[in-house]
Amino acid sequence: MKRRETALFRRVAIIGLGLIGSSLALSMRRGNLAGHIAGVSRGKATRDKAAALALADSLHERAEEAVRDADLVVLCVPVGAMGSVFAPIASFVKEGAIVSDVGSVKGSVVEALLPLVPSGVFFVPAHPVAGTERSGPEAGFAELFDGRWCILTPLAGVPRGVVDRVRVFWELCGSRVAEMDVARHDRVLALTSHLPHLVAYAMTDMAASLEGGDRRDLVSYSAGGFRDFTRLAASDPVMWRDIFLGNREESLAMLDRFLSHLALLRDEVAGGDGESLRGRFVRARRVREKIVLEGQETGAVDFGRRSRSR
Ligand code: NAP
Numbered sequence: 390m391k392r393r394e395t396a397l398f399r400r401v402a403i404i405g406l407g408l409i410g411s412s413l414a415l416s417m418r419r420g421n422l423a424g425h426i427a428g429v430s431r432g433k434a435t436r437d438k439a440a441a442l443a444l445a446d447s448l449h450e451r452a453e454e455a456v457r458d459a460d461l462v463v464l465c466v467p468v469g470a471m472g473s474v475f476a477p478i479a480s481f482v483k484e485g486a487i488v489s490d491v492g493s494v495k496g497s498v499v500e501a502l503l504p505l506v507p508s509g510v511f512f513v514p515a516h517p518v519a520g521t522e523r524s525g526p527e528a529g530f531a532e533l534f535d536g537r538w539c540i541l542t543p544l545a546g547v548p549r550g551v552v553d554r555v556r557v558f559w560e561l562c563g564s565r566v567a568e569m570d571v572a573r574h575d576r577v578l579a580l581t582s583h584l585p586h587l588v589a590y591a592m593t594d595m596a597a598s599l600e601g602g603d604r605r606d607l608v609s610y611s612a613g614g615f616r617d618f619t620r621l622a623a624s625d626p627v628m629w630r631d632i633f634l635g636n637r638e639e640s641l642a643m644l645d646r647f648l649s650h651l652a653l654l655r656d657e658v659a660g661g662d663g664e665s666l667r668g669r670f671v672r673a674r675r676v677r678e679k680i681v682l683e684g685q686e687t688g689a690v691d692f693g694r695r696s697r698s699r
Contacts (some may be wrong), residue, residue, distance in 0.1 A: 390563055396424040397558060402459040404429045404452050404474060406439045407625075408520065409491045410465030411529025414444040416562040419531045427455035430526075438526045453481040461558070464490040464502075472501030484509035489555055491517055493578065493628070495542045495571045497635035503544070513555040515541045516574065517564060520580070522623040535563035536684060541573045579639035584647055586629055587640065616663035621659035623655070 400424040403410045410428070417423050428445030429452045430436050436448045447524055449455040456462050456478050466474050471490060482488060492498040495514050506512045519537035521528065539559040543552045556566045569577070596607050596615065609617060633640050657665050680686050 390420055390561075392419070393421045393561065395421075395601060396425070397422045397554075397561065398460045400425045400427060400459045401461045401463065402427045402429065402455040403445065403463050403465055404455070404478075405465035406430045406435055406444060406526045406529075407465065408524050408528040408533075409517065410463075411439065411442070411444050411526040412519075412531065413463060413465065413491070413529075413562065415531035416437075416534055416673070417418075419691040422561055422563045427459060429455045429560040435526055442526060442529075444526060444529070452478045456481050456486075457648065458483060460486055462486060462488045464488070464492070467625075467628050467631045468494045468498050468635045469627075471498050472505065473577055474687070475502055475505050479505045479507055479510075481667055482507060486510050487551060488512045489515050491515060492635075493582065493632050494639050495574045497569055499542070504693035511547050511551045512544060513547060513552055514544070514571070515555060515559065516542075517559065517562075517576070518539045518578075519564070520618055520624075524588035524625040524628075534559070534658060537564055539564035539566050540574055541566060541568045542574050544571075571609060575636050575639045579636055579643040583632055583640050584635035584643045586621050586624065587633065587644060589649065590629070592618045 397420075401417065403414055403426065406414070406428050414426055417426060424446040425447070427438075427447050428439055429447060430439060431448045431450065433450075436450065439445060439448055447455070459482070462482055464471055464475060469490060474490070475488075484507075488502070488506060489512070490498055490502065492514070493516060495516060499512075499514055502512060502514075511677075517534050517537065517539040519534050519539075520608060521533075539562075541552060541555060552568075556568075558565050592615070596604070599607060611619065654666070654669070656662075657669075677686075
């Protein structure tokens with residue numbers, strides 16, 4: 390990734406230094422995207438870890454100190470906390486600054502933030518479609534966004550030039566950038582991200598309710614497929630609770646379609662319809678092949694995931 394000679398933004402405030410906030414800070418450092426990174430975390434333990442990792446040029450407990458004079462403010466907290474975190478600091482954001490976020494849901498975040506954005510400040514919602522099942526500042530790494538999509542959902546009235554600055558920012562963080570409207574974002578992500586997590590939570594939670602020997606066997610012989618569900622189910626519980634509540638309608642619509650499909654498969658297994666089952670599995674395998682072809686995953690046996698120690 391090319392390093393800029395001069396910083397893209399003079400001062401950037403990152404509110405929330407978990408997996409995404411810390412990865413953003415490291416990615417910005419790598420590309421020299423900010424003259425000064427002001428990091429904010431409510432918890433002392435998180436600020437101490439962020440200091441040890443040199444994530445930011447200044448660390449703050451109080452977000453108003455960090456956003457004062459910032460050209461870009463990025464909210465990296467759970468989607469359910471966006472409104473309550475931004476409300477007390479909105480009036481400290483300077484005129485002409487850009488406010489953005491990284492929330493996995495866009496409709497509920499826009500609903501919470503838009504009324505709070507002062508006039509003369511521009512709000513450009515964003516969602517980097519990149520992550521791991523890990524949380525906290527130590528989980529972050531500079532390459533997280535490399536080659537991954539970042540979806541911008543530009544709002545009416547925000548000048549093209551402002552949206553383009555955010556686009557360039559994410560491109561310099563390594564992302565491929567797409568733009569779509571808020572409703573489409575939430576519909577697409579309900580299928581590609583939210584439903585798979587719900588299914589993984591259901592599968593893992595069901596298994597956790599088993600008793601005695603069945604439960605022990607499940608852990609010992611998990612490599613049969615169960616283990617891959619547990620990776621998704623290891624994600625942050627607060628983040629995912631907020632995502633399902635924030636994208637409730639689209640998640641339910643996708644879940645209903647999934648349940649009908651599962652019932653179809655059930656009937657075919659019960660009826661011994663091997664031809665139909667095989668046809669479905671062949672079609673399903675092609676989806677995986679397309680994802681590998683698009684470079685969003687590798688065909689390696691570890692599913693392309695490098696294990697990370699920090
Ligand atoms: P994370 O690792 O759990 O970090 C969350 C951060 O938010 C922590 O710094 C935490 O501060 C802070 N925070 C939590 N609740 C707060 C509250 N009520 N008030 C103030 N600060 C609060 O989470 P993450 O994975 O970075 O996710 C952050 C955002 O990125 C979410 O909106 C999520 O939807 C989005 N996102 C996540 C992924 C993913 O795969 N993880 C991918 C794309 C987008 P303390 O540590 O001080 O408590």
